[in-house]
Amino acid sequence: MQQSNRLRPFFENITFDRVDNEMILNFGPQHPSAHGQLRLMLHMQQEQITKAHPDIGYLHRGMEKMAENMIYNEFMPTTDRMDYIASSSNNYGFALAVEKLIGLEVPRRAKVIRMLLLEVNRLMSHLFWLATTALDIGAMTVFLYAFREREYLMDLVEDYCGARLTHAAIRIGGVPLDLPDNFMADLRKFLDKLPENIKDYEDLLDKNRVWLMRMENVGVISKEMALSWGCSGIMLRASGVKWDIRKEEPYELYDEVEFNVPVSDKGDNYARYKLYMAEMRESAKILYQVADMYEGTSPELMAHAPQYISAPKLDIMTQNYALMQHFVLVTQGMRPPVGEVYIPTESPKGELGYYINSQGGPYPYRLKLRAPSFWHTGILTDLLPGHYIPDVVSIIGTTNIVFGEVDR
């Protein structure tokens, strides 16, 4: 321990273990730009990082253990707490995995509503990413602008399901509610203005000197590194791999809509930033197309599978057997067949996969959550060495990690 009265520098958060120049800096776990509870142990030579060691687990809630002790429908609201920036995409991944396990076909209107929710969530997540990353680098204006737009989207989702952050808006076998009357009009109004808004952000950032210094040629991930570290989503596409699960292994109605997959081979922070902006435009394009699909779909919202899914409310209230089945499904839970699935979906952060091993009981025997942010945090081990302290913040920013998902 140093003596603070000896006229030598006294650092509260830094330990000197050796006599050489190496210093170990403890970044976090309470650091505003870590976007959660991330602790980084950085070995430094002057300002340069020689070794990085991310330490996670501060938000570990044992979701996989919880899943093994809940009936399938009970676990749905828990999935909200993974990537809480875009919670419907977690709901959807789980619902899709269980549907594949059972072999359910979802009604078309439910598919349309799910698509709308997924893309609205993607926009929300990307806007949030832009806002917080810009704030970390010092662009307060962008933060306020992007949060304003995100607020409109949260209002939209609130109109649909009543929640702003933890939506639980999707059920196994469909969706619980139809869209409210004003939803489409509000959505179109928002989408019409979105290109202007994105242009505003780009005008503020694209040629901004500070932004470019922190973004260009910083945090370069090579293609091999991205593949080896299991990167997905924008982290992978910014490194020159054109792989979007929505395009390559389409689920829901993604094979019926027209959209591009933006790719870059630069691999640096700036490439990732450009991809986020491009993806927002693509999402808007998808939303326009899906909004047109809604008209003319038949009004069913839940799949018909009496063994697994409760009947519609009208049937439950009028038919005795439907009521009995509903009672069993609520108290004991559905029992999917014996088998296992791994279902990947493209969440805003990357490949979100659910591995479910069912032994025919009402609880999954094993459920593994494949959260993209887990490896996007791991890659910091190899990515940070060679960079300088101010770059750490911008690199953490563009990896877009959410700690609900890293620690689960």
Next chain:
Amino acid sequence: MRAYTPKDNVQAKSYYTDRFWVAPQVAKSAVSDDEVFAADLEAIKAKFDVLDAYIQVEQMIVIINANDNYAVLELLKNECEYTQLSEMSAIDWLDQEGKFEIFYQMLSMTKRKRVRIKCKIDEKEAIQSVEKLFRCADWSEREMYDMFGVVVNNHPFMKRILMPEDWEGFPLRKTYPLQGDEFAAWYEVDKIFGKEAREIIGPENRDPARIDRYDTKRFSRLGHEVPFGTDISQGEPDTPLVYQEQEGVFMIDKFDAQKSVVISDRHR
């Protein structure tokens, strides 16, 4: 006599199952149905023992011997274009057969195919690390060790990742109690206040639904409020109820429709 509770699986169980109920199976199909998978399986079979292989929900599942895991993944990566390891973890079958099942979820982006390689090891047995092939296995294997206690050989940094380093027990094993064990109940007390504070603080209660009726520090009862921290276990003072309306109801006396603004649109 006390009711017998099994120790080998303490997880939630369905309290009623029809005695004639037979669980249906998710359909499996032969690997020969899919040309791409058949070619991959041939490549594996040429060099290694394959215990079983089938297709389930559009993905091929190959079951191999545990000591071939590194070589099979190397073959898949270098010769069959499975360039990404999306996920790997373990499943606890200790109760049924005394083994862990380890699965590797592989992805080929050129073929657009996913394969799951599975193998089984004994409880005390170690498995070879695949970190040299896929860097992401570094963290996955640490998580597997953390959650199941499966030891991985040749791993560069075999430490716990999510739980604290000095944690005892492996949380995802079926034998691990749901509310945490004896060690978990005292962990934070010992860590923060020291062992000598155990008697004062008591074990941590991990039941999220627990409500202490007499706790006036963390719970307030609307309409029966008492000052913070009051001991009410021996009875409590009566709280007189006072309604705002007793003083008169808040009313708008002068309303000028011309001067007020009606907001109809939230300016989306």
